[in-house]
Amino acid sequence: MKITFDQTVIDLTPQGKSYRATIGDKTVDIEIVRAEAGKLELLIDNQRVTTYVSSDGAKRWVTINGQTVVLTKASGAKRRGSGHDHGSGLVAPMPGLVRSVNIEEGEAVMKGHTLLVLEAMKMEIRIQAPRDGLVKKLFVKQGQTVEREQVLIEIE
């Protein structure tokens, strides 16, 4: 069985009560010592590894030895390119309120120029031009509430 996380394919083959995993040119043997909600204790090539795993949609949160990583599982149907590809768009890094807009559509901007200011958790977050360009489209106005990853400005 093949599962893809962030471009990496892992192939799991059941072998009795254990599994053989192939990732790239690496192959390891895995035994599930214990499984409970959110926690897996594994023997990976006979080395004991305690893992905490949570699922949230396509996201997998994994903590091993105090380090947490977030992996995104690729679904069967190829969705890449549409959902998260913002192209030349600048997106809101977190939910918040548009406190001020400093540019207009059609305006030329220079790299580092503050285009608009978001406010979230009582902090100001400046959305700055990633490069020199023209403001092609402005999607928000002052006072508007925006969601995380909402496209704010398109630059060309």
Add this chain to the structure above:
Amino acid sequence: MFKKILIANRGEIAIRIMRACKELGIKTVAVYSDADKNSLHVQHADEAIHIGAASPKESYLNVDKLMQAAHASKADAIHPGYGFLSENASFAGTVAAAHLAFIGPSAASIRAMGDKSESKIAMKKAGVPTVPGYEGLETEADFEQAAQAIGYPILVKASAGGGGKGMRIVWEADDLPEEIESARREAVHAFGDDRLLIEKYIPNAHHIEFQVFGDQHGHLVHLFERECSVQRRHQKIIEETPSPLLTPELRAQMGAAAVKAAKAVNYYNAGTIEFIVDPDTMQYYFLEMNTRLQVEHPVTELTTGLDLVQWQIRVAAGEHFSYSQEQLSQRGHAIECRVYAEDPSNGFLPSTGKLLQYIEPKGPGIRVDSGFTAGNEVTHFYDPLLAKLIVYGENRDTAIQRMQSALKEFIVHGVTTNIDFMQTVLAHEDFANGKVTTRWVETTLESGSLLPENRQQAVGLQSLIAAALADLTIVNRKSSIENRNEPDPYSPWKQINGFRN
């Protein structure tokens, strides 16, 4: 003693205060906003009163609603916690005027110290060293002139400010107008007051603060220092005591200055005098006073043995604080790590979401002051502090080791946290050597040696395996249930009987 205390706050600090109340046999009243209906602090209280919408202005900053809640619940005192209305003199005045006790200093002391400009002037008068700077500036030209006179870099601060809000470092004259404008906006929004002051920015300074504590009978002492130099966005993330920088002589000198500063405004209850110390000259300067309980008070509690919140309540009820300066001492070493829902690899931007897993570390010398549990939602309405992890050890090295292993056992899924980041800070030789200054996080991050990605790669492979297997066990429910029903996977009986097959 009080019979019932209303806690005008939320999250971990509300729970911390409720614990002290319970220990003293005092009933507790929680208040909550729409966003906090299911929050932990509501469940910890004897009663809970809904006070409005999620936005702080509609709830935790709404004096009328809080006073109504206090009257309705027949509370005889209000504890403001930290943040929100804790340093709002008019709130303290309103509480007192309603014949309720405000658990904190007098409104006059808050007012005197709350304004960064006024307090600086008062401290200069009292003979406490302050950072060179200017107060009471208005026009852009005033600011430019003052900044030139002090010399760049300078620090722009909100007069009414705190918590890093409305604060800007300005490195050159060209940036001044934009930074002033931005600081002003943030100041108006956060404090409803747009006055700013500027002062010389000391780039490689230690932030060292002294806890002071006094009763309403004129007795006031200091409870030693807290080193709070590990900061990002001008906000502390790791605090410890004792400070690795201070000598016993400097500690005594700064402690005496802290007492002098607090006495200059007739202070009582818990307060903190913040200093910055230039490690090159070992000169110290008064920065500001926080007229409330600090986030990082637990490290002082662990090393002095005092329960600061209980004492806050007792002195607010009129009791004498029973320790003289000579009776107080520091024992061992304590460190606090603030576990924030934020992303260190993305400018420490707050992270929101539902907590899918939340497991706190346990063990000797480990304390967790927390406001969240699994299933809770971290929203963008409030400060993204999830918990404070505090450890105690017999000396600094053992405390650092203990913190490192405690951080490893702290599991949070659903929001990005700074747990990995704090592990790399604690493992850094600069931290071990006590060389961390307030700009250290920023400059060390830029150099690239602080990001967790630089750590061991083996975890990457193991994580993939774990994620893939978790998917299998979720899909294949049978195997997960089968495994869960084994009470002792290491039982020798299993091996002998072939139980698993």
